[in-house]
Amino acid sequence: MIVTYKRIDLFGRLLFETARIIPPFKTPNPMVNEACFLHIREGAYNSMSEEEILHVKSQQSVLMKCGNYVGQMLADKKTGQYRAVAVHFHPEVLRTIYKNDLPQFLIKKKKHPSRNNMALIPASKAVDKYIDDVLFYFDNPHLANEEMLVLKTKEIILLLMHTENATGIQTILENLFTPRAVDFKTTIESHLFHEISILELAQLTNMSLSSFKRRFKALYGIAPLQYILGKRLEKAKELLLISDLSIGDVAYSSGFSSLHHFSKKFKETYGAAPSHFRMSFVDK
Incomplete structure (x- = not known):
C-alpha cells in the first residue's frame, strides 16, 4: 500500500x-x-x-x-x-x-x-x-x-x-540510454530459481501475458509453469542428494517461497517427502 x-x-x-x-x-x-x-x-x-x-x-x-x-x-x-x-x-x-x-x-x-x-x-x-x-x-x-x-x-x-x-x-x-537486447530464453533461464511470477517474466520480456505464454510454448514445448516447476524440482532433488542444506534452505534455493508447496510438489513428483527422499538415499 x-x-x-x-x-x-x-x-x-x-x-x-x-x-x-x-x-x-x-x-x-x-x-x-x-x-x-x-x-x-x-x-x-x-x-x-x-x-x-x-x-x-x-x-x-x-x-x-x-x-x-x-x-x-x-x-x-x-x-x-x-x-x-x-x-x-x-x-x-x-x-x-x-x-x-x-x-x-x-x-x-x-x-x-x-x-x-x-x-x-x-x-x-x-x-x-x-x-x-x-x-x-x-x-x-x-x-x-x-x-x-x-x-x-x-x-x-x-x-x-x-x-x-x-x-x-x-x-x-x-550505456545509460543504450538498450541491451536480451534473448527470450536468457531471461527465462536467468530467473528459474528466483521468486518471480509468470506475469513478471512477461513484463521483463516486454510482452503481454498471452503473447509470453504462446512464445514460451513454441520454444519449450510445454507451459511456463510446468517447465519452471520441473526445473526447480530437479534442482531441489540435486541439492537434497549432494548438500547438507536444511529442507527449508533447499526449497528457498530452488525458487520455492513456501515450504508446504515445495514438499507437496516434491512428493507428487518423486513419491516421497523431501526429508524421506534424502534419508532413503543416505541409507543406500
Missing part, C-alpha cells in the same frame, strides 16, 4: 520522486528511454532486470540503465515501512541541461558495452547529504526552481562518477 507519494518535474519530465510504502509491494518498472538512480532510505529493495537480481539495503542505492525491471519493496524490520527517493534521467532533459557541454558518457563512442543493467552504490555520507537536500525540496516545493533542479541533476551525476564502484558506474553511465 502506498502511504505517500510526491514528485518534482523538470522541463515537463519526471526528475525526483519519493514514496513511503507498506509492503508487500511489487511493481513492473519498464524504462524504455530513461534511466534511474534509486536510494533506499528505509527497508530494502529487490531490483530484477532481464538477467539480474540485485538486493539493495537501506542507505544503499542502485543505478539502472534503460531496460525492463520488476521492483520488490521490502519492509524495515522496525517500522514495517519502505521509503525511497529516485532521480530519473531522460536524454532530452540532460541535453537541455548541458547544452553544448555534454558529459563524455553521453557522447563518446561505447568501447565497452555494458554487461549489466544495474550497479550497486554503497552507502556514503555524500549520497546521504544529497538525498537530504532532495527531501528538503519535497517539503519546500516553492524553492525547487528550474535553476536549482538543474544544479541538483548535475550534482548527482558528479557523485555517481566518484563513488566506490566508479568503474562499474562509469560503464553503466556510458
Whole structure:
C-alpha cells in the first residue's frame, strides 16, 4: 500500500520522486528511454532486470540503465515501512541541461558495452547529504526552481562518477540510454530459481501475458509453469542428494517461497517427502 507519494518535474519530465510504502509491494518498472538512480532510505529493495537480481539495503542505492525491471519493496524490520527517493534521467532533459557541454558518457563512442543493467552504490555520507537536500525540496516545493533542479541533476551525476564502484558506474553511465537486447530464453533461464511470477517474466520480456505464454510454448514445448516447476524440482532433488542444506534452505534455493508447496510438489513428483527422499538415499 502506498502511504505517500510526491514528485518534482523538470522541463515537463519526471526528475525526483519519493514514496513511503507498506509492503508487500511489487511493481513492473519498464524504462524504455530513461534511466534511474534509486536510494533506499528505509527497508530494502529487490531490483530484477532481464538477467539480474540485485538486493539493495537501506542507505544503499542502485543505478539502472534503460531496460525492463520488476521492483520488490521490502519492509524495515522496525517500522514495517519502505521509503525511497529516485532521480530519473531522460536524454532530452540532460541535453537541455548541458547544452553544448555534454558529459563524455553521453557522447563518446561505447568501447565497452555494458554487461549489466544495474550497479550497486554503497552507502556514503555524500549520497546521504544529497538525498537530504532532495527531501528538503519535497517539503519546500516553492524553492525547487528550474535553476536549482538543474544544479541538483548535475550534482548527482558528479557523485555517481566518484563513488566506490566508479568503474562499474562509469560503464553503466556510458550505456545509460543504450538498450541491451536480451534473448527470450536468457531471461527465462536467468530467473528459474528466483521468486518471480509468470506475469513478471512477461513484463521483463516486454510482452503481454498471452503473447509470453504462446512464445514460451513454441520454444519449450510445454507451459511456463510446468517447465519452471520441473526445473526447480530437479534442482531441489540435486541439492537434497549432494548438500547438507536444511529442507527449508533447499526449497528457498530452488525458487520455492513456501515450504508446504515445495514438499507437496516434491512428493507428487518423486513419491516421497523431501526429508524421506534424502534419508532413503543416505541409507543406500
